[in-house]
Amino acid sequence: NAGVTQTPKFQVLKTGQSMTLQCAQDMNHEYMSWYRQDPGMGLRLIHYSVGAGITDQGEVPNGYNVSRSTTEDFPLRLLSAAPSQTSVYFCASSYGAGGYLANNEQFFGPGTRLTVL
Amino acid sequence: GDSVTQMEGPVTLSEEAFLTINCTYTATGYPSLFWYVQYPGEGLQLLLKATKADDKGSNKGFEATYRKETTSFHLEKGSVQVSDSAVYFCALSLWGYQKVTFGTGTKLQVIP
Secondary structure (H helix, E strand, C coil), rough: CEEEEEEECCCEEECCCEEEEEEEEEECCEEEEEEEECCEEEEEEEEEEEEECEEECCCCCCCCCCCCCCCECCCCCEEEHHHHEEEEEEEEECCCCCCHHHHEEEEEEEEEEEEEC | EEEEEECCCCEEEECCCEECEEEEEEEECCCEEEEEEEECCCCCEEEEEEECCCEEEEECCEECCCCCCCCCCCECCCCCCCCCEEEEEEEECCCCCCCCECCCCCCEEEEE
């Protein structure tokens, strides 16, 4: 098992550019999520999905879009990059959603370090 | 809303010292509690968890006890090693909710 994979590892964008961060998992997990990690702020949830075709917003969704067409993939799109989106982005997956999420481990990818100039 | 508060870091300890990282939580129900660890340049990985009051989670010499009366889940290790240097995150998740709430993380540096 590769677990959770993310590409790219590093990315530099100019303000206004768009891009997609890729995330894939091979554990057949229903639940997938995107976080951003900023100094002094821990991890903040951007968007999440409880299964193919179902997505919802987390606490900081503005400026980001997601879709979930397959169980395996959960890409994160930056529509028009801004310097405030400079961060480290983590994708995570977990078995089950709803009540089951409370008892189950989340598996994290290695992260994408994004810089917006 | 639900929240997790961790002690500020960084924490610097000598090898073989005793470690405590404090974590307290606020939640509307009875959460499951987690400690995740992030080694330099990597994603987070689960260290231990407890799903109900008075449960003790343990792994790799680390322990934490779910204390409902003090709403706490402090992480302890009796003798730290240089390889324990990492950032430690306390987290909670409520049954029926679709998210995990993380604390801000505590950086631990262990010096030889």
